[in-house]
Amino acid sequence: MLTNRVERDRHDPCRKGGPTMAPSLINWGEGEARAWGERTHVARHDLDGLDLFARNGIARIIDAMPRSAVHAYTMGDDPCDGATWRRGDVADLTGLQLLDIVDQGRLWLNIVGAGQHVPELGAIVDELYGEVSSTVGDAWSTLKATLLVSSPSAQVFYHADNQPNALWHIRGEKKVFVYPCREPYVSVRQLDSIAAGYADEQLPYDPAWDASAEVIDLQPGEVAWWPQNSPHRVVNAPGEPSVSLSVEHRTTASTRTERRQRADFHLRRTFGLTPPPGKWLDPVTLVAGSALAKVAPKQRARNERAVSFVVDPEAEGGVKSLA
Numbered sequence: 001m002l003t004n005r006v007e008r009d010r011h012d013p014c015r016k017g018g019p020t021m022a023p024s025l026i027n028w029g030e031g032e033a034r035a036w037g038e039r040t041h042v043a044r045h046d047l048d049g050l051d052l053f054a055r056n057g058i059a060r061i062i063d064a065m066p067r068s069a070v071h072a073y074t075m076g077d078d079p080c081d082g083a084t085w086r087r088g089d090v091a092d093l094t095g096l097q098l099l100d101i102v103d104q105g106r107l108w109l110n111i112v113g114a115g116q117h118v119p120e121l122g123a124i125v126d127e128l129y130g131e132v133s134s135t136v137g138d139a140w141s142t143l144k145a146t147l148l149v150s151s152p153s154a155q156v157f158y159h160a161d162n163q164p165n166a167l168w169h170i171r172g173e174k175k176v177f178v179y180p181c182r183e184p185y186v187s188v189r190q191l192d193s194i195a196a197g198y199a200d201e202q203l204p205y206d207p208a209w210d211a212s213a214e215v216i217d218l219q220p221g222e223v224a225w226w227p228q229n230s231p232h233r234v235v236n237a238p239g240e241p242s243v244s245l246s247v248e249h250r251t252t253a254s255t256r257t258e259r260r261q262r263a264d265f266h267l268r269r270t271f272g273l274t275p276p277p278g279k280w281l282d283p284v285t286l287v288a289g290s291a292l293a294k295v296a297p298k299q300r301a302r303n304e305r306a307v308s309f310v311v312d313p314e315a316e317g318g319v320k321s322l323a
Contacts, residue, residue, distance in 0.1 A: 004214045025128045026223075028135045036136040037164060037251075040178045040214045040226040047128070047245065048170045048221045052120055058243060059095030061147060062111060064118050067092075071110040072311050074319045075155060079233060082157040082202050087305035088319065091312075099149065101311060102241050105318030108150040115145035125247060128168075141255060144248040151241055156234040158205035160186050162195055162258060165248040166225040169218045172242035176216040176224055179209055179231040186231045192268070195261035203231055228254050 026045050035041035051057055062070060067090060076084030088107075090098060101107060115122035125145045133139055152172070160181075167176065179185040186203060193199035216224050226232060236242045312320035 004212070024131055025124075026131050026135070028132075033136045036132075036138065036225065038227065040216070040224070040230070042216055042218070042222050042224050044221060045128075045168055045223050046221065047124070047168055050124065052124065053170045053243065053245075055099060056096075058147070058149060059099055061114055061118050061121060062095030062098055062109075062149075065111055065114065066117065069112045069114075069117065070098075071112060073108045073110070074106050074309065074317065075108065075157070077153075077155075079155060079157065079235070080205055080207065082205070085157055085202065085305075086308045088309040088311050089307050091310055093311060093313075097313060098311065099241075101313050101318035102149055102151050104151075106151050106154055107311065107318055108154050108156065109148070111147040111149065113144065114147045115143070121145065121147075125245075129247070129249065138249075138251060140249045140251060142248075142250045144250075146246045146248075148244040148246055149241065150236055150243075152236055153238045154236045154242070158203050158231060158233040159201040160191060160194060160203060160229050160231045161201060161248070162229070163248045163250050164225070164228040164254050165246055166223050167218070168223045168245040168247065169220055170243040170245065171220055172240045173220075173237035174218050174242050174244070175235045175237070176218055177210060177213040177233050177235075178216065178226045179213050181227060181230045185209055185212070186229070188264070189268075191229050192261045192265035195258045196265040198265065205233070228257060 025047060026043070028043055032041065032043045035043075047053060052061070070090050072088035072090050074084075074086050074088060078084070090109075093101070098109065102109065115125045122145075125143055129140060129143055158179075184206075190199065190203060194201055214226075218224055308322055310320045310322065311318050314320075
């Protein structure tokens with residue numbers, strides 16, 4: 001039984017219909033400032049009211065993107081069978097055609113770097129994170145926005161992201177399971193390998209771990225976040241497609257964590273050195289590991305899944321497998 005549900009702030013002033021409505025994209029308070037980056041939390045936003053995130057606006061975003069930045073995936077039903085996560089080619093389909101196929105199929109579209117290719121979206125992300133920064137007192141070295149458009153009942157398998165991000169939900173409903181960032185849910189070695197690029201972000205999953213998960217029933221107009229590297233998985237509700245904006249926000253602290261993980265990986269791989277669990281290497285060894293990490297650049301093969309299908313409106317589920 002799932003009991004660890006993430007509660008909303010019942011007095012959130014930004015909740016639609018609340019006593020005050022600021023002309024901003026968020027209207028957070030001290031609760032959000034304390035929770036940001038430290039614990040799993042859900043807050044309100046007003047992105048879902050913008051015309052850019054209506055159906056025609058999303059189609060325009062897709063049409064403005066280079067085809068290489070519109071990543072299509074399909075997957076099976078079993079949350080334990082991550083091998084069914086497959087990469088596809090969207091060919092020359094228009095944004096509206098892709099949305100029609102997503103409505104009826106089993107697809108997950110990652111529209112990568114959308115803020116860079118669509119100035120209107122880039123300006124919204126900059127405004128949004130300017131407001132977040134003013135509230136939480138954090139600053140970003142880089143922001144990377146990916147628009148997620150996915151079919152009813154589609155899922156993303158159990159995985160851990162390298163950098164912190166927030167999931168700004170806009171359309172449909174989805175359930176997010178967030179797990180503790182410790183063994184047995186994820187190991188230090190797994191996180192080090194992910195940071196160094198030598199392992200996929202996807203992780204082995206045991207359904208028994210759901211008893212320890214924090215569960216978010218994410219609604220339109222809500223944003224969820226969790227601590228850096230926390231394993232999680234996502235399942236869309238049936239009946240309606242889902243639209244979210246995932247924004248990776250790299251900070252000085254998160255970059256330092258990544259560099260330490262990469263140093264740990266290369267020192268272990270080259271010299272067999274391993275820090276005690278939960279502790280970082282001493283400064284001298286860390287400098288040596290960082291130097292090794294620079295000599296051995298971060299691998300990228302984990303992000304280069306072979307294309308195994310073409311998105312096709314005539315095929316079942318919109319998926320036409322390649323021979």
